[in-house]
Amino acid sequence: MNFWEILGWMLWSVVFIGYLFALFAIIGDLFRDRTLNGWWKALWIIFLVFLPFLTALVYLIARGDGMAERSDKAARAAEHATESYIRTVAGKSPSDEIAAAAALLESGSISAEEFERLKSKVLS
Numbered sequence: 001m002n003f004w005e006i007l008g009w010m011l012w013s014v015v016f017i018g019y020l021f022a023l024f025a026i027i028g029d030l031f032r033d034r035t036l037n038g039w040w041k042a043l044w045i046i047f048l049v050f051l052p053f054l055t056a057l058v059y060l061i062a063r064g065d066g067m068a069e070r071s072d073k074a075a076r077a078a079e080h081a082t083e084s085y086i087r088t089v090a091g092k093s094p095s096d097e098i099a100a101a102a103a104l105l106e107s108g109s110i111s112a113e114e115f116e117r118l119k120s121k122v123l124s
Helices: 003-032 038-050 052-090 094-107 112-123
Strands: none
Touching: 003 038, 003 052, 038 052, 094 112
């Protein structure tokens, strides 16, 4: 193999991998879309199997805007779920813990030195 054949194979490999990414994005979008009937989804899949490049191009042109909106909505939902999970796992903020320790100090449950120790622990 000479240099140009290797370069040609590399080019076609990049094009094929790009097509696979588009194909998986289309299939993922089809199953994410709640407004599209199951029969339409099956029809799109059949066309993707028998006329893959043309169907992918038509899908991206016809449904590209909705595809971007659904992808953005899914990303926002995942981000919100992640933030919610982090908030529940993280526990109290340092100011909440100091306020709780101050309430314990006022009620007489802990001494002043225990309060200072808790406060320094929270702030460090």
